[in-house]
Amino acid sequence: MTSVVAQQIPYDSAAPYRSLSLNTATTKRWTLAEAVDGAARAGLGAIGLWRDRVDEVGATTAAKIVADAGLRVSSLCRGGFLTGREHGPAALDDNRRAIDDAATLRTRELVMVMGGIPDRDLAGARARVEERLALLVPYAAERGVRLALEPLHPMFCADRAVISTLAQALSMAEPHPSETVGVVVDTFHLWWDPTLADQIAQAGAAGRISSYQVCDWLNPMAPDPLLSRGMMGDGVIDFAAIGRWVRDAGYRGDVEVEIFNATVWSSDGHEVIETMKRRYRELVLPSLVG
Amino acid sequence: MTSVVAQQIPYDSAAPYRSLSLNTATTKRWTLAEAVDGAARAGLGAIGLWRDRVDEVGATTAAKIVADAGLRVSSLCRGGFLTGREHGPAALDDNRRAIDDAATLRTRELVMVMGGIPDRDLAGARARVEERLALLVPYAAERGVRLALEPLHPMFCADRAVISTLAQALSMAEPHPSETVGVVVDTFHLWWDPTLADQIAQAGAAGRISSYQVCDWLNPMAPDPLLSRGMMGDGVIDFAAIGRWVRDAGYRGDVEVEIFNATVWSSDGHEVIETMKRRYRELVLPSLVG
Numbered sequence: 001m002t003s004v005v006a007q008q009i010p011y012d013s014a015a016p017y018r019s020l021s022l023n024t025a026t027t028k029r030w031t032l033a034e035a036v037d038g039a040a041r042a043g044l045g046a047i048g049l050w051r052d053r054v055d056e057v058g059a060t061t062a063a064k065i066v067a068d069a070g071l072r073v074s075s076l077c078r079g080g081f082l083t084g085r086e087h088g089p090a091a092l093d094d095n096r097r098a099i100d101d102a103a104t105l106r107t108r109e110l111v112m113v114m115g116g117i118p119d120r121d122l123a124g125a126r127a128r129v130e131e132r133l134a135l136l137v138p139y140a141a142e143r144g145v146r147l148a149l150e151p152l153h154p155m156f157c158a159d160r161a162v163i164s165t166l167a168q169a170l171s172m173a174e175p176h177p178s179e180t181v182g183v184v185v186d187t188f189h190l191w192w193d194p195t196l197a198d199q200i201a202q203a204g205a206a207g208r209i210s211s212y213q214v215c216d217w218l219n220p221m222a223p224d225p226l227l228s229r230g231m232m233g234d235g236v237i238d239f240a241a242i243g244r245w246v247r248d249a250g251y252r253g254d255v256e257v258e259i260f261n262a263t264v265w266s267s268d269g270h271e272v273i274e275t276m277k278r279r280y281r282e283l284v285l286p287s288l289v290g
Numbered sequence: 291m292t293s294v295v296a297q298q299i300p301y302d303s304a305a306p307y308r309s310l311s312l313n314t315a316t317t318k319r320w321t322l323a324e325a326v327d328g329a330a331r332a333g334l335g336a337i338g339l340w341r342d343r344v345d346e347v348g349a350t351t352a353a354k355i356v357a358d359a360g361l362r363v364s365s366l367c368r369g370g371f372l373t374g375r376e377h378g379p380a381a382l383d384d385n386r387r388a389i390d391d392a393a394t395l396r397t398r399e400l401v402m403v404m405g406g407i408p409d410r411d412l413a414g415a416r417a418r419v420e421e422r423l424a425l426l427v428p429y430a431a432e433r434g435v436r437l438a439l440e441p442l443h444p445m446f447c448a449d450r451a452v453i454s455t456l457a458q459a460l461s462m463a464e465p466h467p468s469e470t471v472g473v474v475v476d477t478f479h480l481w482w483d484p485t486l487a488d489q490i491a492q493a494g495a496a497g498r499i500s501s502y503q504v505c506d507w508l509n510p511m512a513p514d515p516l517l518s519r520g521m522m523g524d525g526v527i528d529f530a531a532i533g534r535w536v537r538d539a540g541y542r543g544d545v546e547v548e549i550f551n552a553t554v555w556s557s558d559g560h561e562v563i564e565t566m567k568r569r570y571r572e573l574v575l576p577s578l579v580g
Contacts, residue, residue: 008301014337116509120528126484155445155480158509158526168484192447194416219406219448223513236448 004286016281019288021074023258024215026276027269032057037068037248040069047072048211048256049105051098059104066105072108072252075148075184075211082132083115083125084161091277095136103143109210110140111148111184115157125162132170133181141180148210149173150184153192155225156173166190166199173208186244186258188217188229191237194217195247204249212246213238213256214284222261229260232279243287255284302411303455306571309578311364313337313503313548314343314572316566317559323355324346324559328390338501338546339389339395345461349394363546365438365474365501372417373405373452385426393433400430401438401474406449406452408578413579415452420462423471431470438500439463441476443482445515456480456489462555474526475536476548478507481527487535494539500537502536503546504574506528510549519550521562522569533577 007203022039023085024030024047030038032053039047047066053061056075079098082091102110112210117125133147140147147171152161162170166183169210173181181202196206216235222228232239257276311352311531312329314320314337322343329337337356344352355381356363369388372381387502392400402423407415423437430437439459442451456473463471473493480486492552506525521531547566552561 010533021337095401117526120526123531143519153444154482155443155511158507164482164484171484191412191442192454194454216450221445221515225445225511225515235409236407236412238412241413 014128017043017277018045019277020044020280021048021072021197021254022262022273023048023052023256024076026257026259026264027272028260028265029234030060030190030269034067036069036071038269038273042270044071044277046072046074046181046225046254047075047076048079048254048258049107051101054101054105057142059101061107061216066212072254073105074256075109075111076102076105076107077111077258078113079110079147079151080138080161081115083117083128085118088132092132092135096139097253099136099143099145102145108144108146109148109182110145111150111157111211112163113150113152114163115161116157117162121180123156130161131275133172134175137176137180141177146180146182146210148182150186151189153189153225163195166196166203170206170208171197171204172187173206182208184211184213185209185242185251186213186215187239187242188215190211191217191242196242200249202240203228204251205244209246209251211256212251212253213258214280215257215259227260227262229258231259231261231264231275232257232283239283240287243284244290246287249290255280255288276284303522306575307333307567308335308352309544310334310567310570311338311362311544311546312527312563313338313367313546314340314406314563315547316365316547316554318555320559324354326355326359326361326561328376328559330361330369332560332567334364334567336364336544336546338367338544338548339397340367341391344391344395349391353395361447362544363395364546365399365401366392366395366397366568367401367548368403368440369400369426370402370451372405373418375408382422386429389430389433389435392435398434398436399472399499400435401440403440403442403451405451406447406515407452407477409452412447412452419452424460424465427466428541435560436470438472439472440476441479443479443515455483455488456493460489460496460498461495463496468497470499474501474503475499475532475541476505477527478501478503478505478528481532482506490532490535490539492544494536494541498537499539499541499543501532501546502541502543502550504570505547505549517550517552518547521549521551521554521565522547522573529573530577533574537578537580545570545578554561557564
């Protein structure tokens with residue numbers, strides 16, 4: 001059994017970026033080594049990894065690059081895509097490899113985006129998510145990895161994720177131990193939900209908040225909804241309110257910034273990180289430490 | 291006090307289109323008179339009107355055009371947009387005019403799209419919706435008009451409607467009589483919701499379902515999310531499931547087809563109505579009468 005780092009990072013206003021994590025999707029053009037170097041030089045405490053960047057060097061080498069730079073891996077993104085009609089042994093195998101990689105990278109949190117609908121049977125697709133999640137839980141538990149179910153914004157229900165609310169993710173997690181199935185709180189996906197405060201409190205009470213991910217909702221939206229995520233402060237999300245709920249729910253883990261945005265992607269990575277740090281300190285951190 | 295037609299249309303498989311209503315937004319290029327003529331010639335029972343088309347001739351003339359063709363007005367769209375920071379007497383006056391027009395048009399249902407957020411204070415905007423709705427209720431009640439709160443898809447929360455779920459609309463309706471504040475069930479906006487079946491049942495039990503509106507969710511989405519509504523059958527929505535929930539909730543009113551879609555808008559209106567009738571009979575009607 002691989003030992004995995006438990007992530008309880010005390011917030012410290014004297015070291016404000018210790019809990020801040022750069023998700024590699026934010027600096028999309030950078031290799032893993034470049035992103036790790038950029039994050040470490042900027043004084044961040046952690047990095048969130050996408051599998052494409054890990055696969056370029058392999059999980060063992062990736063783990064070494066991160067450890068040598070003194071960073072934690074806040075999460076690995078992503079497993080999932082398990083809603084197909086067929087049983088999908090290949091999809092399950094791929095998820096087992098993702099679990100192995102998470103363990104190798106010494107992160108407890110494997111973000112799971114469960115997939116959209118192959119037809120018009122939404123209830124059926126949701127039932128398959130529950131069935132196939134159950135198949136992966138023992139494998140993840142043996143490796144000390146938590147399957148972090150990510151509710152995506154309802155506009156992605158058809159093509160990406162039939163988990164659309166935090167409450168639904170919690171309901172799917174409920175049959176399983178909290179150390180093996182968690183949920184992701186991503187502001188872009190959840191900010192609109194009129195009962196979000198209660199849902200975050202429930203997620204905290206259940207000990208299931210795997211990750212707090214922040215980015216803004218741009219208004220108007222970008223033509224490609226996927227790329228409508230913005231830097232904190234560039235959109236309409238009230239990070240102070242959501243941050244209070246996350247803090248009050250007892251979350252003390254890393255705060256990951258994951259932005260898909262054509263303008264951000266075409267900017268210099270170091271400048272993106274500096275902006276991210278400033279906005280984090282101004283808009284996100286105060287409610288988490290207050 | 292104006293008498294308004296109560297809309298309880300028994301479904302009749304021998305007259306399948308009697309409960310079908312053409313929303314004027316579906317045949318966007320047609321004037322009110324053209325849309326009424328098209329709907330009547332196609333054997334539909336009703337028409338849903340947008341205010342822009344009503345305003346072109348005035349509500350009294352519009353009411354006469356509809357009545358002369360033997361149609362009902364299933365709903366008037368729309369009032370609302372009451373989330374601004376200022377008290378908004380002009381916005382309230384405009385809503386009172388919309389209520390007057392609904393009464394003149396002899397429809398009970400005035401669709402209310404309540405507006406987006408002027409800043410980052412989503413909770414504040416939602417509170418203003420409740421306050422200003424309460425200001426309109428007596429005026430609507432005196433005229434026999436029901437304010438039909440429409441939850442819009444969460445992707446419109448920032449720019450159009452801070453009411454994002456049916457449960458939230460029901461909660462906002464709850465302080466008011468069911469004959470004066472209702473809710474709209476629109477498949478495009480609500481299909482993704484994992485607890486939709488329960489919410490529709492609650493809406494029915496409360497006697498608050500003002501309108502059942504159908505159109506499909508296209509996948510992939512159109513570049514403009516507003517125009518991503520499709521003809522039933524062209525997308526991913528399971529109309530049989532949602533139709534059963536609406537029927538089991540006791541709804542027996544008109545079924546309105548409201549499609550914003552560039553391809554539909556560039557097609558011949560009569561052909562659009564024929565396709566709409568066919569898809570309605572194949573995909574929507576069976577679960578409503580079954």
